[in-house]
Amino acid sequence: xxxxxxxxxxxxxxxxxxxxxxxxxxxxxxxxxxxxxxxxxxxxxxxxxxxxxxxxxxxxxxxxxxxxxxxxxxxxxxxxxxxxxxxxxxxxxxxxxxxxxxxxxxxxxxxxxxxxxxxxxxxxxxxxxxxxxxxxxxxx
Numbered sequence: 001x002x003x004x005x006x007x008x009x010x011x012x013x014x015x016x017x018x019x020x021x022x023x024x025x026x027x028x029x030x031x032x033x034x035x036x037x038x039x040x041x042x043x044x045x046x047x048x049x050x051x052x053x054x055x056x057x058x059x060x061x062x063x064x065x066x067x068x069x070x071x072x073x074x075x076x077x078x079x080x081x082x083x084x085x086x087x088x089x090x091x092x093x094x095x096x097x098x099x100x101x102x103x104x105x106x107x108x109x110x111x112x113x114x115x116x117x118x119x120x121x122x123x124x125x126x127x128x129x130x131x132x133x134x135x136x137x138x139x140x
Contacts, residue, residue, distance in 0.1 A: 042071070043134075044078060044134040044135055044136035045131060045133060045134045047068055047069050047070075047071055047078065047134065047136065048066060048067065048068045048069075048078055048080050048103075048131055048134045049066070049067060049131060050064050050065065050066055050082065050129045050130055050131055051065045051066070051067050051113075052064065052065035052129075053065075053127055053128065053129035055121050055127065056117075059120070060120050060121055060123075061117055061118060061119065061120055061121065062084050062117075062118035062119065062121045062127045062129065063115055063116070063117055063118070064082045064084070064099075064101075064115065064116045064118065064129035065113065065114075065115055066080050066082060066101050066103065066113065066114045066115065066116055066131075067111055067112070067113050067114075068080065068103045068106050068111070068112050068113075068114070068134075069106075069109070069110070069111045070106040070107050070108045070109055070110045070111075070112075071108060071136065072108050072109075073108070073138060074108060074138050074139065075105065075106060075107045075108065075138070075139045076106060076136055076137050076138040076139050077102060077103060077104040077105065077106065077136070077137050077139065078102070078103045078106060078134055078135065078136055079100060079101075079102050079103075079134065079135045079137075080100070080101050080102075080103065080114070080116070080131060080133070080134045081098055081099075081100055081131070081132040081133040081134065082098065082099050082100075082101060082116035082118070082129055082130070082131060082132065083096045083097070083098050083129070083130050083131070083132040084096060084097045084098070084099070084118040084119065084121075084127055084128070084129055085097075085127070085128045085130075086125050086126070086127065086128065087128055088128050088130075096132075097118055097119045098118075098132055099116040099117060099118050100116070101114040101115065101116040102114070105139075116129075
């Protein structure tokens, strides 16, 4: 047998082996090529923020201004947990005061506002207000 004949057989065997290996992979990619995967929904905490923190002069209660920006999933409502502390760093041993604020009717891309009323604040202490958690519920 000549060398040229062996090379022909070798090329044929390599081609068949390549088809056996890569054909199932190609079929798998082709079959799973439907809709692109949807990104996971982002956390509701990313949609809300505290824009102001003040002490109401009449009642001495802390009031936090909260804004929520609607997500693309559709209209809905946010329930935001606001935390009130005397400094920005959380005390691992202490428990900060919290209040809930509901911001209903937030349309996609729109910004709605609400206020969370906290505890009576001690004199000569500057409050810190921040988002401790948030939940989003789509409108029915």
